[in-house]
Amino acid sequence: MATLVDTRSARPRPRRQARYTIAIVITVTLILALVASSILNYIYLEPVAGRTSLYGLLAIGLIALLTFVGVRALYRDPAERRRHLIRAFVLLGLAALAWLLLIDVFVFTGSAGPNVAVVSALACLPTTAFGLFVLRYLDRNETEPWRLVLLAAAWGAVVATSLVIWAESLWQTIAIRTLVPGPGLEVSNAFSAGILEELAKGSAVVLLFLVMRNEFDDVVDGIVYGAAIGIGFNFMESVSYMTNLYAIFAPEGVGPYAAGFQWYARQVLGLFFGHATYTAFVGAGLGIARQLPDVRRKLIAIASGFIVAIAAHFAWDAWLTLFPIEKTAIGILEIHLRTLVMTGPFTAGVLALLLLGLHIESQALADQFRKEAATASGAITPDEVPILMNPWQRFRQRVRAFQRGGLRAYFLVSRLQTAQVDLAFERWHRERQELDTPPEVEEEMRRRVVALRRQLPA
Amino acid sequence: MVAAPVDQVRTLYRTLLLYAAISLLILTAGLVEFVYFEPPGHHTGIKATIVGVYQYDPDKNAVTGPDSSTFPRTAVFAAQVDWSSLPSDVVVDARWYDSFGNIVGGVGPATPPELADRTIIPVRVPPGFRHILPGHYLFVVERYEGGVPVEVIGRRLVQVER
Numbered sequence: 369m370a371t372l373v374d375t376r377s378a379r380p381r382p383r384r385q386a387r388y389t390i391a392i393v394i395t396v397t398l399i400l401a402l403v404a405s406s407i408l409n410y411i412y413l414e415p416v417a418g419r420t421s422l423y424g425l426l427a428i429g430l431i432a433l434l435t436f437v438g439v440r441a442l443y444r445d446p447a448e449r450r451r452h453l454i455r456a457f458v459l460l461g462l463a464a465l466a467w468l469l470l471i472d473v474f475v476f477t478g479s480a481g482p483n484v485a486v487v488s489a490l491a492c493l494p495t496t497a498f499g500l501f502v503l504r505y506l507d508r509n510e511t512e513p514w515r516l517v518l519l520a521a522a523w524g525a526v527v528a529t530s531l532v533i534w535a536e537s538l539w540q541t542i543a544i545r546t547l548v549p550g551p552g553l554e555v556s557n558a559f560s561a562g563i564l565e566e567l568a569k570g571s572a573v574v575l576l577f578l579v580m581r582n583e584f585d586d587v588v589d590g591i592v593y594g595a596a597i598g599i600g601f602n603f604m605e606s607v608s609y610m611t612n613l614y615a616i617f618a619p620e621g622v623g624p625y626a627a628g629f630q631w632y633a634r635q636v637l638g639l640f641f642g643h644a645t646y647t648a649f650v651g652a653g654l655g656i657a658r659q660l661p662d663v664r665r666k667l668i669a670i671a672s673g674f675i676v677a678i679a680a681h682f683a684w685d686a687w688l689t690l691f692p693i694e695k696t697a698i699g700i701l702e703i704h705l706r707t708l709v710m711t712g713p714f715t716a717g718v719l720a721l722l723l724l725g726l727h728i729e730s731q732a733l734a735d736q737f738r739k740e741a742a743t744a745s746g747a748i749t750p751d752e753v754p755i756l757m758n759p760w761q762r763f764r765q766r767v768r769a770f771q772r773g774g775l776r777a778y779f780l781v782s783r784l785q786t787a788q789v790d791l792a793f794e795r796w797h798r799e800r801q802e803l804d805t806p807p808e809v810e811e812e813m814r815r816r817v818v819a820l821r822r823q824l825p826a
Numbered sequence: 827m828v829a830a831p832v833d834q835v836r837t838l839y840r841t842l843l844l845y846a847a848i849s850l851l852i853l854t855a856g857l858v859e860f861v862y863f864e865p866p867g868h869h870t871g872i873k874a875t876i877v878g879v880y881q882y883d884p885d886k887n888a889v890t891g892p893d894s895s896t897f898p899r900t901a902v903f904a905a906q907v908d909w910s911s912l913p914s915d916v917v918v919d920a921r922w923y924d925s926f927g928n929i930v931g932g933v934g935p936a937t938p939p940e941l942a943d944r945t946i947i948p949v950r951v952p953p954g955f956r957h958i959l960p961g962h963y964l965f966v967v968e969r970y971e972g973g974v975p976v977e978v979i980g981r982r983l984v985q986v987e988r
Contacts, residue, residue, distance in 0.1 A: 545981065546978075547864055547978070548968060552860055553927075615988055616961065653842060672842045679848075679849030686859070717845055724837065
C-alpha cells in the first residue's frame with residue numbers, strides 16, 4: 369500500500385527509525401559476510417573462485433548502491449524521484465551485466481562460450497516474466513508495484529546467488545574433504561543449500577519488510593515478494609546449470625539436450641514448485657508478523673517462515689535420490705511425479721496461506737470501504753463499495769472509463785481506485801493498531817482521493 | 827454476552843506454527859540421517875596409503891606416467907592403493923565419485939588381504955559416452971562397520987579438464 373504523502377515533518381516516528389536501524393545492521397552484516405567469504409575463497413579456493421569473489425563484490429556494491437538510491441527515490445519529490453529511478457535502473461543494468469559477465473566469463477563460458485550463456489538467459493526470460501506476472505495477478509486486491517517486484521527478483525538473481533556461491537563453495541569444500549561420500553555428504557550439502565540459500569534470499573524479504581513497510585501489508589504481500597525473490601534466484605540458477613551442463617555434455621554431442629532438460633526442470637516444472645515456494649514461506653512469516661500485536665509472536669512467526677523454507681528446500685535436496693528416474697519413456701512421467709510428491713505439499717501449504725490471506729484481506733477491505741462510505745467524506749461513495757470490493761468490477765469500471773475518455777480516463781480511474789484501496793488498507797492497519805505513521809497520513813490520503821475524483825471527467 | 831470476533835490473523839499464525847512443527851520434524855530426520863551415516867566417535871586414526879593417481883592403460887591394466895591431480899577428459903586414469911599399509915582385519919573399499927556424486931569405479935568392500943591383487947582402481951567411462959565427463963573426481967578409501975562406510979581413511983581429489 370502506497371503512502372501518498374510525505375509526512376516526515378508531521379511528527380517524530382521513533383519505531384520507524386528503529387526498523388531502519390535494524391535494516392542498516394542487516395545490510396552491513398551482509399556486506400561483511402560477503403567480504404569475509406570473498407577473502408576466504410580467495411585464500412583457500414581455486415583461482416577462478418577467487419576472481420569470482422572479487423568481481424562479485426563489484427556487482428554487489430553496485431546493487432547495494434542501487435537499493436540505496438532506489439529507496440531514497442521513493443521518498444523524494446517527483447522530479448528528483450525520476451532522476452533517482454533512472455540512476456537506479458542504470459545501476460541495476462550494470463550490476464546485472466557485471467554478474468552475468470562474472471559467471472559467464474569466469475565460471476562457465478570458458479568452455480560453453482558466451483553465446484550459450486546468452487541463449488540460456490534468453491530462454492529463461494519469458495518463463496521468469498510469466499512467473500512474475502502470475503504472482504502480481506494473484507495479489508488481486510492490491511497488486512504490488514512493479515519496481516518492488518522487479519527489485520525483489522533482481523536481488524534473488526544477483527545478490528542472493530552471489531552470497532551463496534561463496535558460502536556454499538566453502539561449505540562443500542570442507543564437507544568433501546571431511547565427510548564420507550554418500551547419503552551423509554548429500555544431507556550435509558542439502559543443509560548447506562537449505563540454510564544458506566534461504567537466508568540469502570530471505571534477507572531481501574526482511575529488508576523489504578523493514579524498509580518498505582507501506583508496501584508490505586500482510587501475508588499476501590509477503591508471499592508475493594518472497595516468491596518474486598525465489599523466481600529471480602531460479603532464473604540465475606537455471607542459467608548457471610544450463611551453461612554448466614552444456615559445457616560438460618557438449619563434447620559427447622548431447623549438450624543442448626542437457627541444457628534443455630535443465631530449462632524444463634527449472635523454468636517449467638520448478639518455476640513455482642522450487643525456490644518460489646521456499647522463499648514464499650519466508651515472506652509469509654514476515655507478512656503474518658506484520659499483523660501480530662506483540663514482539664514475541666512476531667519473532668516466532670518470522671523464525672517459523674525461515675524454518676519452513678529451509679525444511680522444504682532441504683527435503684528436496686536431501687531426498688531427491690529416493691525417487692530415481694528411469695532412463696526410459698516412463699522417466700518423463702516420473703520427473704513430474706517426483707516434483708509433485710516432493711514439493712507439491714509445500715506449494716499447497718503456501719497456497720493455503722495465500723488463499724486464507726486473500727480472504728482475510730478481502731473481508732477487511734470490504735469492511736473498511738463500507739465504514740469509509742458511511743463517514744460521507746467523499747473519498748468512497750456507497751455506490752462504489754461493491755465495485756471496489758471486486759477486482760473484476762474494478763477492471764470493468766476502468767474499461768468503461770476508457771470507452772468514455774480514452775487512456776487518460778482509464779489511468780485516472782486506476783489511480784483513484786488504487787488510492788481508495790490504499791486508504792482502506794490504511795484504515796485497516798490503523799484499526800488493528802499496526803501503524804507507525806501519524807493519523808494525519810490517513811486524512812491526507814482521503815484528501816488525495818477526493819482530489820483525484822475531481823480530475824475525473826463528469 | 828457477545829463473544830469477541832476471532833482474529834483471522836491468528837489462524838494464519840497457528841497454521842504457520844503447524845507447518846513449522848512439521849518442518850522441524852523434517853530437519854530432525856535429516857540430522858538423524860546425517861548422524862547415522864557420519865557416526866561420531868568412529869575415527870580410528872587408520873590411514874590408507876594412496877600411492878598416487880596416474881594415467882591408466884586398460885589393455886595392460888597398468889598405470890603410467892607421474893602422479894597427477896589434473897587430467898584431460900580424453901585420458902583414462904586410475905588410483906593406486908597400497909593395501910598392505912592397512913591392518914588385515916578391517917573391512918574397506920575404494921571408490922571413485924564424479925562431480926554428480928555417481929560412483930564411477932571402485933573395489934570392495936573386503937579386507938585388505940582380499941584386495942591385495944587389486945591395487946589399481948580405474949575410473950570407468952559412463953555407458954554410451956566416449957570419454958569421462960569433466961569436473962571434480964573424488965577418490966576415497968573407506969572403512970566399513972556394520973555394512974556401512976563410517977570413516978574415510980584415504981582421499982584424493984582430481985580435476986578433469988573440459
